[in-house]
Amino acid sequence: MKPNELILAAAAILVPATEASAQVVGDYRVRVGIGAQVRPEFPGAEDSEVAPYPSFSFAKGDKPFSLGAPDDSLGIGLISSGGFSAGPAVALMSSRQNSDVGAPVGKVPWTFEAGAFVQQQIGDSFRLRGEVRRGIGGHGGWVGHIGADYMARDADKWTFTIGPRVRFANGRYMREYFGVTPEAALATGLPTYRPDGGVKAVGMASGATYSLGGPLGLFSYVRYDRLVGDAKRSPIIRQFGSRNQWSAGVGLSYVFNLKI
16 A cells, blocks of 8 residues: 555544534444555556555444545535535545656656535435645645536445536646646657646546445445546647546445444
């Protein structure tokens, strides 16, 4: 497991991606899981890598586990009223090495991203959500997405979500991952390229869980993004990468009771 994935797994335990309760005393059910996922080696990569796929959620008493989308950042709903919620959100972005690209276009260290989310639940079956986060270290830029999800479930027996996404980033992020500096151009033969901020990708995200009976269950996701705008026009993507970005993962979960 890479260092950023270890941090992600720890964050998943310490900061569960569910709305925070003002009272944390009582009986809880905890669901932990681990699996494997296939994802792009870096934003815009043509090749994929296999990485751990952790999962963590909890529910108070006999309430169902909270239902979210697979690309939700870890967040705590500090504000919650009538279907609306908002609060801080954090995520991690993997590093990019020159060896990942196959050319000396520039390294990008792993990045801790901190920001906020807003979410509006519309009935039991639909949800709107937006996120914006700032990179601390690494790319140092602003990133985010807006999306809508259809959600279906039979309590905790099975759940399913699917919906479109629009992903955006500012100029600093875009230049880190898609730009070509004069130094990189001299080393690679690529033309210099300085992209602007804006929409970088559009796509879909879908997730599902399924109880196997007793404490065991399955969880999975599929995600597709297609690079657009200045991201798709990057010489790095044209020469070494791909506009089509696929990710998928599957894992086994276990539920246990916890009294706090």
